[in-house]
Amino acid sequence: MRGQAQVFFLVLLCLGKVKLTAACDSECSSLNNLTVTETTIRIQLNNNFTITSVTFQNKSKVDLSENDSISNLYPGIQYIVHFNNPNESCCKYIFTKPSPVHSIHAENITNTTLNLSWKNDDKNASSYTYQIVVDGPGDFVIKSSNKWSELISNLQPGTSYRFKIYPEVDGGKTKGNPNETVVHTKPSPVSRIHANHLNSTSIILTWNNEDINAPTYIYKILKKESDFHSDMFSNTGNITLSHLQPGTLYSFEIAAQINGTNITGDTRKISLNTKPSPVYDIKAENITNTSLDLTWKNNDTNSPSYTYRIQIDGPDHSDNETSNTIYVSIIYLKPGTLYKFKIYAQLDNETEGDPNGINVYTKPSPVYDIKAENITNTSLDLTWKNNDTNASNYIYRIHIDGPSSFNVLSKLTYVPISNLEPGRFYKFKIFAQINGNETEGDPNETTVYTRPSPVYDIEFANVTTTTLEIKWKDNDTNASNYTYQIYISGTNYFENKTSNTPYMHVDGLEPGTLYVFEIYAEIDGNKGDPKDASVYTKPSSVFNIIVEDVSTTMVNISWESPDAARSTYSYRILINGSSDTISPTTSSAISDLNPGTNYQFSIYSIAADNKTEGTPKNKNHCTDPASVDRFDCNLVEKQPQLSLDWSIPNGSYEGFRIEILNNQNKILEKKNQTIVTDLDYFTTYTITIVTLSCKKTSIPQEKKCRTSITDPPPLIISPVVKATSHNSFSVQFNSFNSSHGPITAYAVIITTSEGTVSNEVLKYTYNDFWNKETSTYVAYIKTEEKRSPSTKNQDYVVEIGDESTTYGYFNGKLDPLGSYRACVAAFTRIVFVNETIVNAEESYVSFSHLSPLVGLPQNPAVITGGVVGSILVLLVIVAIVGFIFWKKKRKGRNNEVPFSQIEPKKSKLLKVENYESYFKKQKADSNCGFAEEYEDLRPVGANQPKFAAELSDNKGKNRYNNVLPYDISRVKLSIQNHPTDDYINANYMPGYNSKKEFIAAQGPLPNTVQDFWRMIWEKKIYTVVMLTKCVEQGRTKCEEYWPNKQSKNYGDLMVAMTSEIFLPEWTIRDFSIQQSDSPESHPVRQFHFTAWPDHGVPETTDLLISFRHLVHEFMKQKPQSSPTLVHCSAGVGRTGTFIAIDRLIQQMEMENTVDVYGTVYDLRMHRSLMVQTEDQYVFLNHCVMDIIKSKKEKKMDLIYQNTDAMAIYENFTPSSPYIGRANGYHV
Secondary structure (H helix, E strand, O other), X not given: OHHHHHHHHHHHHHOOXXXXXXXXXXXXXXXXXXXXXXXXXXXOOOOOOXXXXXXEOOOEEOOOOOOOEEOOOOOOOEEEEEEEOOOOEEEEEEEOOOOOOEEEEEEOOOOOOEEEEEEOOOOOHHHOEEEEEEEOOOOEEEEEEOOOEEEEOOOOOOOEEEEEEEEEEHHHOEEOOOEEEEEEOOOOOOEEEEEEEOOOOOEEEEEEOOOOOHHHEEEEEEEEEOOEEEEEEEOOOEEEEOOOOOOOEEEEEEEEEEOOOOOEOOOEEEEEEOOOOOOEEEEEEOOOOOOEEEEEEOOOOOHHHOEEEEEEEOOOOEEEEXXXXXXXXXXXXXXXXXXXXXEEEEOOOOOEOOOEEEEEEOOOOOOEEEEEEOOOOOOEEEEEEOOOOOHHHOEEXXXXXXXXXXXXXXXXXXXXXXXXXXXXXXXXXXEEEEOOOOEEOOOEEEEEEOOOOOOEEEEEEOOOOOOEEEEEEOOOOOHHHOEEEXXXXXXXXXXXXXXXXXXXXXXXXXXXXXXXXXXXXXXOOEEOOOEEEEEEOOOOOOEEEEEEOOOOOOEEEEEEOOOHHHXXXXXEEEEOOOEEXXXXXXXXXXXXXXXXXXXXEEEXXXXXXXXXXXXXXXXXXXXOOOOOOOEEEEEOOOOOOEEEEEOOOOOOOOEEEEEEOOOOOEEEEOOOEEEEOOOOOOOEEEEEEEEEEOOEEOOOEEEEEXXXXXXXXXXXXXXEEXXXXXXXXXXXXXXXXXXXXXXXXXXXXXXXXXXXXXXXXXXXXXXXXXXXXXXXXEEEEEEOOOOOOOOOOOEEEEEEOOOOEEOOEEOOOOOOOOEEEEEEEEEEEOOEEOOOEEOOOOOEEEXXXXXOOEEOOOOHHHHHHOOOOHHHHHHHHHHHHHHHHHHHHHHHHHHOOOOOOOOOOOOOOEEHHHHHHHHHHHHHHHHHHHHHHHHHHOOOOOOOOOHHHHOHHHHOOOOXXXXXXXXXXXXXXXXXXXXXXXXXOEEEEOOOOOOOOEEEEOOOOOOOHHHHHHHHHHOOOOEEEEOOOOEEOOEEOOOOOOOXXXXXEEOOEEEEEEEEEEOOOEEEEEEEEEEOOOOOEEEEEEEEEOOOOOOOOOOOOXXXXXXXXXXXXXXXXXXXXXXXXXXXXOOOHHHHHHHHHHHHHHHHHHHOEEOHHHHHHHHHOOOOOOOOOHHHHHHHHHHHHHHHHHHHOOOOHHHHOOHHHHHHHHOOOOXXXXXXXXXXXOO
C-alpha cells in the first residue's frame, strides 16, 4: 500500500500537478551567497561547510561534481541541498531559473488593445507564472498566472510598445530571463471629414485625428471615380485634389498610417459631386431702353443635363430667371439703368457651379424741349429735358455741325458751347449716355446762328496834344463785309463816326484830356458786342523854370503850364537822367543831392492817368560844395611845420584851398593832406580850409594849432666862472634864445676836460665824478616858468659846491687847487628818469660853449694852521687820501678786469652763534666787507660755455643779451620739429635737498609762452614762484603768460585757471593743464610775490621770509623729484635771492651753520649773475641775521607774521623745523 502511494505521487509530480520534495528539517542561515542559472547552482561555502547531498521532488539525488557547484539540473525545479561541518548539519531550498519564453506573437491589434501569446518548453512550465513588462507611454506591468497569452488594453493609438515576458517560480522569487517583442497599435480612424470646393475641378478635403501621435502620421486617401481608383498621401490633416472633372460624383476613403510602416488605421468614407464649370462668353444683345437678350456657353461633359439660374440685380430689387438652354430674353427693364446678371450652372438642387456675370446698361430715353440761349459771336448755351428715373446719372454728348464738326460732353441738361465761328449756321444733336460713352440713347436736335465778334487790339498811335490815330483788329471770316460804328466822348465832347476799315484819324482834341472810343462790328443787321478804349492826349511842355534856395544837398525848383487841364496834372522831375521825383504842384524841393555837383533837372507834365507825359523842359544847376567833416592839424616833431589832414567831403569836389590867417601862405590841394612849411617854432596859427567845386566854395572849417618846439638855439657866449672859495665857484650866464620854444630848465655842467659837451654827460652826477667814472657831471638843475619868446634876456648866477641837491644831482664841494670849466645846457623839454636823472634821449637840449678854465685856491686852514697843526694836517691828509683810495678801490672795481688771477674762495662757512659778530664786521664802513665779498663773486662761473643760447635760432628767445643759460645746467625740452626746439632760457639750480630742486628761468616773452608751459608739463612742475610784476616803471618785465576767466590753448596744451586769491603782498593762482591727446590733467600753483619794489630790495626782510615759508610748505607736499620753477624778469636777481634764502634757512635749521657766500657761489656756477646786485647780496645777509635774532629772542612772529593770511588760503599752521637732517644734498 505504501509503495502504491509513492508511485501515485511520482506520476503526479511528473505531470507537474503536485510538488513534493524531501523535507528540510534545519534551514542554513549563513549560506546565502548563491549563483543560480537554469541548470546550475553555485554556492559560496563558509564555516567549513561541505555539500553532502542534493535531492529534488522524490528525494532523487543529484551527482556532485564539485563541492560548491551543482550542475546538470532542470530549469524551474526546487532542489534541497544538504550541508554539514564538524559542528552542525543543515539544508537549503533552491529553485533553478525557468527558461525564457519563445514564439511571442501579437494578434487582434486595434488602436488601444492587442492579444499577446508565447510558449515555454520547460517540464515544469505549466506551473510557471509570467510577468509582462510593457515599455511605452506610461510603463506598466501585467501578471499572468498559468496562461501563455494575455489581452493588453488601455494602449495609446499609433504607438510603439516593447513587451518583455519573464517566467517566474517560487511565487515570483525566482525569475527567468526575459524575451521581448515590439508591436505598434493602429492609428485611430479620422473624424469630421469636410469637403470645401475650390472650383469646379478642385476641392480641399479636411479631417481630424486626435491621437497623441497624429502629427507623425501620414494619411492614405483612396479616390474612386466610376471604375477608376487611385491612392494619394498627405502628411497633414488636409489635401487639395485638383484636375477633377466638373459636375462629377467622387468617393474618397481616408485612413491614418504610421509613417515608415504599413500599419494603417480603419478607413472613413465621403462621397460628393464636383461643381459645374462657370458659364462663359456671356453676351447682351438687342438692348433697348426696356429689354435685352442674354446668351452664354458651357463645355462641361455633363452640361446637357445642366439647368441655369439667371440672377438679375437692379437698382430696386433682385430677381431670378431659369433656363434649360443657353439663351434667355429679359424684359420690363428701366431706361438708362445698370443691371447685373449672374448665371449659375446647376447639376442638381444642391450642387451649383460658380457664377459668371455681365453688367449691362439699358439705353437712356431721347431728350426733348431743346433751347439755345445767351447767343454770342463764339458761344451759346443749350438746355434740354429728360424724364428718365436715372437721368441724373446721364452724360450728354452734343454733336455740333458747322464749318467744322466736334463734340461736347455735359453732365447736366445744360451746356455752354464755345469756340464757334461768328455769324455761322450750326446744327446741335444731343445724345443721352450712361456707363461712360458705351451706352447711348437716340438723339434729338436744334439749329442756331452766331453773332459777329467784337473788335480787339485797339491801339492809339501818333498821339500829340491835339491829334491821334486809332486802329483795331477783327479776325472773323466775314470781317471784310463788316462796317464799324465809332462813338467818341470826352470832356464836353461827343461824336459818332463810321468806317469801312479798321483805322481812323482824329483831330481837334484838347491837350492832356481823356477821350473814350467805343467800336461795334455789324453785318446784315446783326451787331456784335462793343469794344472800347480810352487815351489821354499829351500835356503841353512847361515853361519859366526857376531854381532857388540852393544848399549842399537841396534846391527849390518851380515852373508854369499853359494847359486848361493843368489842375489835373502831376509833374516828374528827372535828375541827371537817372533818379526822379514826382510833384503834384508846379514846384518841388529836391533833397538828398550830392554837394558840389552839377545837376540837369528835366520836368515832364503828366496827365491824370499818371503815365501820359508831355515833352520835357531842362534846367542845369550846381549844388554848393560840402565842408570837410574832419580837419586835423598836428605839429611835426622838432620842425617848424604843421601836418594837415582832413576827411574827404561828401559829394563832388575839385580841390581844397588852405589859408593861414596870420601868414601869407595860400595852398591849393587836390589831396586830403599836406605839410605847411616855413613857419615859426612854438607859434599858434589859425588855419581855414574850404572845398572847391563848380566855381563855388564851401563854408570854411577853421583850426588853431601850434608848431613844435625843438632844441634851443646854442648859446654862443660862454658862461662866466668866478672862484668864490677853495672848494666852490660861481657860474654866471644869460638866458638862451627862446625862439625854438620856451626854455623850461637850465643845467650847469662841470668838467675837468676840454672839448665839446654832448647829451651823454646829462646822466653823470657828482658821485660819478667823485668816483672817477667821468670827468664831466651835472651839478645843478634850474627849472624855469614858461616865458614867451619876446621876454627880455635874463642873467643867472649859480653857486657850484654849495652841497645842494636838485632832482638826482648833488652839487658837491670841489677840490682845492682843482681846475674846472663850466657849461650851461638849456632845455625846451626836460624829461627825468624817476624824478632823478635827465633822460637825454627824450629831452630837447642845447649847450653853451665851455667857459675858460678856472683854478681854485688852497684851503686857507692849511696856511693858518702853521707848524703846530702840520702834524694834524698831515694826519688828516693821510686819512683823506686813505679814504679816497678806499673809495676809488670800491667804486672803480667795475672798470677792472672781470676775472681775478687768484681763484676766489668757494665757501665761508660759519656757525650760527658766530654769525652776528661776522655780520657786524662786514657791515661796518657802509657794508665794506660785504662789498668785497660780492666783488670776489663777480667772475664766478662766467667763463662757462653758452653755445645753445648763442645760436641764431635761439637769440630771439632771450629777454636780455647778457643773461644766457650755461650749457652744463640748462633745462632741455623735448625736440619737436627743429633741433633748437629744446631751448628755453632756464637752468636747473641746486637747493638744500637736491641738485635740481629749483629751475631758475627768465620771465616768458610773447614768443616763449608756449615753451614755458611745455617746460611745466614735461618737467612735472607743481610749484611756480613769480617775483616780478608784469610791468614795472612803464616797461614790460614779463609777459602775462596765464589765462584769466576762460581756458586757453598754448600749443597742444590747454591751461585753465581754477582759482585766484589776492592777498596784500602776493597772489595765489591754481591752474589745470591738459594735453590735447591725453585725458591726464596736471595741477600747478603759482605764488606771485607783488611786494618787491620796482627797484632795489624790500625795505624789510619779514615779508620775503614769510612768503618763502608759504612756498616751502607747499613744496613739501609735492614729489621731491618735481622741481620748483622760480622766475622774475631776467631770472637771476630776485630769483637768485629767493632760492638762496630757502637754502640758507634750511641750512641753519638742519646744520646750525650758515654760508651766504658759498650759497651764492654755488648758484652762480649754475646760472650767470645769480643774486645780481650788491644790494641783494647785503639783503641776503640781513635776512640771515634777522632769522638768527628772532630765534634767539624766541619771537618767531617775525618770520611767520603772515601766518593768518596764509591760513586763509592754505588752512595750515607752520610746523616746527626739521631736526637732525643730514648736511648737503639728498641725492
